[in-house]
Amino acid sequence: MKGQAVLWIARKDLLVEFRSRHTLSFMLLFSTLSVVFFARIAGTYVLTAPGIAPGYLWLVFLFTGMLGTGRAFLREKEGGTLDALRSMPVSAAEILAGKAVYNFLLLFGVQCVAFPVFLVFMELPVRGSLLLAFGVLTLSNLSFVVISSSVATLVLGARAREVLLPVLLMPLLFPLLVLSVSALNRVLTGGAGLMDIAGEVRLLVAYTGVSSVIALLTSEAALQE
């Protein structure tokens, strides 16, 4: 796999997004509104049971991510440019990796806005390191985009792909959600340090690694017409 092609694809997608602002603006708006709504509805419960807050945060990321990450491939399919990518001397794995890099940067942008908004509106009594919590969230988002980008290629040919994508994603994301929510919970409300959540982090890294290998191995078949 050539890194150059991956970077060109990610760079092009960012430029297209920067011009159209179709995806990121909606993702930011959706995530901020969701956090505010959850804070308003569940604020009192969070005070008595702060452990539920990271779960809410992940629900926001889950829906925001599903809203945005499928768009990268869908836009190419609808505009006819997916064929252009496939007609060039780049492997399906490079195309997928380029899209995953773009999706990760998009979700990282959302994370940079939604996480502080979440902390402010939830009024969560934070005990641990915010930097560590942000790191856990970043690692989880990396895993999320690898899986969602890969599944997005699998549903490209389906008629009801917008509906099918979340249905297929949910069970695949379940282990990631459980690990990430547990680690975030222990850091934010339990004051745990990196060594305390080493088990969850190791499993998150392994899950991301395994997902990446499966995604790359299936990409050729998934992008075949």
Added chain:
Amino acid sequence: MHAVEAERVCRSFGGRAVLREVSFSVGRGERFALLGPNGAGKSTLLRIVAGLLRQDSGVVRVDGVDVLEEPLKAKRRIGMVAHEPWLYPELTAEENLRFYAGIYGVGEERVHELLEEVGLLNHARRQVAGFSRGMKQRLSIARALLHNPRVLLLDEPSSGLDAAGRAWLRRQLEELSRRGTAMLIATHHPGEAMACTSGIVLEAGRVVASGAPEALLEVVEGERR
């Protein structure tokens, strides 16, 4: 060695045969016409040669390279002008070409050289969304020529072009032919077919005639009557 060789190529969609044992060969610098009514299999054949679609059986070689066995190597030798322009409307003409050039590993000077060649240098910084169909087609041809392909595949290349545009296209193709580029042109346009050196007529996925364009057009006219 031929620039393009197809041997007994077959392809079906859902049990319906679209190509039946199609064989032909195209020499260097040759302009080869693919004629036939809608649904005859012309576009499918071009997509198979481009490596966008796998044939069910048969062999396709581009410059001696089997498109199924070494797809990336074959794709380096091919440029394609499809029915859709394969451009990103949000990007400028220059940004579009720069993206494709980046993937092919072609330098910046080639981008400007081609923009000048297709008469779009003055529009290089305009977004493609505001381009006419003819301008998009010119840019699409520039995109396909970025890496100096040995084989150019063109699907209805003059569609959307006015008389001046068609004359320009004809001059371009003749010039490419002189430089040794082999061309496979799927067309309905008699003028375009007459500018070819040889070709075949497809009907219901079968080759029903092959030879000089004058004779092929008589076959096509005879079938219409």
